[in-house]
Amino acid sequence: MKPTKLLIIGGVAGGASAATRARRLCEEAEIVVVERGPFVSFANCGLPYYLGGEIASEDALRIHTPESLRASFNLDVRVRTEATAINRKARTVTLRDLARGREGEESYDALILAPGAAPLRPPIPGIEREGHFVVRDIPDVHQIDAWIRTHDARRAVIVGGGYIGLEMAEQFARRGLEIAIGEMLPQVMAPLDPEMAAWLHQELRANGVDLHLGDGVAGFEPAGPGEGAAASVVVLQSGARLPADVVILGLGVRPEVALARDAGLEIGERRGIRVDTGMRTSDAAIWAVGDAVEIRHAVTGEWTLMALAGPANHQGRIAADNIFGRESRYRGAVGTAVLRLFSLTAACTGANEATLQRAGIEYHTLHVHPQDHAGYYPGAERLDLKLLYAPDEGRLLGAQAVGKSGVDKRIDVLATAIRAGMSVRDLVDLELAYSPPYGAAKDPVNLAGMAASNQLDGLVEKTRWSDVTRLQEQGALLLDVRTAEEWEAGRLPGAVHIPLAELRSRLAELPAEQEIVAYCGSGHRSYNACRLLEQRGHRCRNLSGGYRTWRTATAGNSEG
Ligand code: FAD
Numbered sequence: 001m002k003p004t005k006l007l008i009i010g011g012v013a014g015g016a017s018a019a020t021r022a023r024r025l026c027e028e029a030e031i032v033v034v035e036r037g038p039f040v041s042f043a044n045c046g047l048p049y050y051l052g053g054e055i056a057s058e059d060a061l062r063i064h065t066p067e068s069l070r071a072s073f074n075l076d077v078r079v080r081t082e083a084t085a086i087n088r089k090a091r092t093v094t095l096r097d098l099a100r101g102r103e104g105e106e107s108y109d110a111l112i113l114a115p116g117a118a119p120l121r122p123p124i125p126g127i128e129r130e131g132h133f134v135v136r137d138i139p140d141v142h143q144i145d146a147w148i149r150t151h152d153a154r155r156a157v158i159v160g161g162g163y164i165g166l167e168m169a170e171q172f173a174r175r176g177l178e179i180a181i182g183e184m185l186p187q188v189m190a191p192l193d194p195e196m197a198a199w200l201h202q203e204l205r206a207n208g209v210d211l212h213l214g215d216g217v218a219g220f221e222p223a224g225p226g227e228g229a230a231a232s233v234v235v236l237q238s239g240a241r242l243p244a245d246v247v248i249l250g251l252g253v254r255p256e257v258a259l260a261r262d263a264g265l266e267i268g269e270r271r272g273i274r275v276d277t278g279m280r281t282s283d284a285a286i287w288a289v290g291d292a293v294e295i296r297h298a299v300t301g302e303w304t305l306m307a308l309a310g311p312a313n314h315q316g317r318i319a320a321d322n323i324f325g326r327e328s329r330y331r332g333a334v335g336t337a338v339l340r341l342f343s344l345t346a347a348c349t350g351a352n353e354a355t356l357q358r359a360g361i362e363y364h365t366l367h368v369h370p371q372d373h374a375g376y377y378p379g380a381e382r383l384d385l386k387l388l389y390a391p392d393e394g395r396l397l398g399a400q401a402v403g404k405s406g407v408d409k410r411i412d413v414l415a416t417a418i419r420a421g422m423s424v425r426d427l428v429d430l431e432l433a434y435s436p437p438y439g440a441a442k443d444p445v446n447l448a449g450m451a452a453s454n455q456l457d458g459l460v461e462k463t464r465w466s467d468v469t470r471l472q473e474q475g476a477l478l479l480d481v482r483t484a485e486e487w488e489a490g491r492l493p494g495a496v497h498i499p500l501a502e503l504r505s506r507l508a509e510l511p512a513e514q515e516i517v518a519y520c521g522s523g524h525r526s527y528n529a530c531r532l533l534e535q536r537g538h539r540c541r542n543l544s545g546g547y548r549t550w551r552t553a554t555a556g557n558s559e560g
Pocket of ligand 1: 009010011012013014015034035036037044045046047048081082083084114115116117135136137164256259289290291292306307308309310312
């Protein structure tokens with residue numbers, strides 16, 4: 001039976017998506033949306049760009065207002081209204097009108113929880129000092145902007161190198177602030193593998209960001225003599241003192257589960273609201289969606305938290321479908337995400353190495369560095385594209401890419417391939433849009449598929465940047481097949497140099513018994529070298545991603 005009254009708690013990504021879908025499915029139902037904040041259905045993903053001035057008007061962030069939702073969808077939207085308790089037996093929710101301070105009960109036949117996730121504020125000494133901000137909603141951005149103006153802020157310290165922290169760093173730089181980032185992990189952007197994140201470290205430093213990796217915050221202190229900080233001095237575990245006129249806490253988010261937990265709904269192992277594939281909670285009349293729920297990772301099958309707008313919107317639609325009699329299933333998330341950082345774009349989809357290792361899933365990796373479009377057409381830029389795939393049948397498990405151009409398009413193709421359960425061999429068959437300004441006759445995705453297929457077929461054995469030293473210690477010969485100019489500009493320690501063009505004529509210089517690890521700039525020419533050497537009786541491994549990946553991965557974290 002279709003419910004006559006749907007109550008939704010949380011009126012942004014998941015909640016608004018559920019409400020409008022519900023109305024499209026049922027004209028008769030009474031649909032009430034309650035939102036604690038002053039705005040409904042606003043673009044929280046746009047907040048950093050509004051603060052930085054790229055989005056000029058706040059109006060652009062407000063996708064809807066209560067009035068427009070009433071007019072277009074006949075929704076009863078109440079902002080500044082907080083749900084404080086759920087009475088499951090009576091099927092009512094206690095609502096507090098934050099403007100008037102009044103409380104009342106609202107009944108429901110079906111209830112959707114879309115309360116999102118709250119920014120973490122761990123009990124670090126001094127964290128509650130003035131001038132420290134989180135970024136979740138429009139009022140947060142107003143407060144940050146007002147603080148910067150009032151205090152003529154020049155130095156920002158961002159605590160945490162996740163995507164919100166990095167977006168804020170870029171936008172603060174745009175406003176002319178000096179920026180320091182303190183990150184407890186040895187890398188920023190944890191969904192990327194370390195050698196991919198290393199590109200971001202280079203980019204941050206190249207743009208003047210004072211990056212402190214592997215150095216979490218120990219405390220926030222008042223400025224000492226001569227330190228001049230309008231907010232705090234951020235003290236890192238190493239003892240480094242970073243004076244800050246404004247501090248951004250980008251320490252991650254935690255699902256808002258208090259309402260659900262207090263109502264006795266099941267909370268899962270990742271501390272998100274537990275839901276089934278129809279987004280229904282442990283109470284048959286209550287659904288939950290978005291950042292507040294834990295869901296299955298589509299690659300590993302494990303429970304996971306995924307604070308991303310796409311899944312929240314999708315889940316809102318699914319919950320509404322199921323409530324109004326259309327069977328609809330959530331198939332888990334692959335975690336596709338993209339970030340712009342100054343001139344670079346970084347994106348990922350599926351599982352990274354750490355996730356696969358935790359799940360006990362075996363995988364191969366591969367790096368290619370193709371150009372984003374035909375090299376003969378002006379403006380071509382190299383991108384670093386990494387695949388993770390199953391060693392047996394080659395099922396694609398994850399992909400990451402970093403570069404100046406064409407990154408988002410490749411990751412979107414690969415996200416689709418993961419969702420479709422495709423193998424790396426299938427990537428070879430993809431027919432992708434090409435004309436010189438946009439791509440190549442062999443698109444980077446095709447090339448990555450070819451390289452991975454070659455590996456699966458035993459045409460080439462690959463090695464990773466992190467295994468080079470071990471292989472050398474085990475007696476392997478490191479062979480650089482690049483040009484003399486490239487060799488002069490930088491090389492791996494202990495390598496010998498024979499350019500690919502001279503390899504056939506200089507084969508006698510290579511010892512017959514010694515294993516060879518060949519490398520070039522990206523892994524392409526050294527693949528040709530390996531094929532040649534293998535056919536001449538040598539054992540040869542190709543360094544995946546070549547000098548580019550090795551240099552970035554080994555230098556990225558240590559540059560001061
Ligand atoms: P939210 O959108 O957070 O909405 C939950 C709402 O519920 C909140 O407005 C809250 O006030 C309200 N609420 C909570 N409890 C109650 C209660 N008891 N009563 C009434 N109301 C309540 N994702 C991306 O995919 N790409 C991006 O580029 C991206 N950028 C982001 C940038 C920023 C600065 C932020 C903060 C997030 C970004 N995200 C991005 C994440 C994305 O916005 C979230 O994943 C998405 O909004 C989650 O939707 P949700 O509906 O679960 O929660």
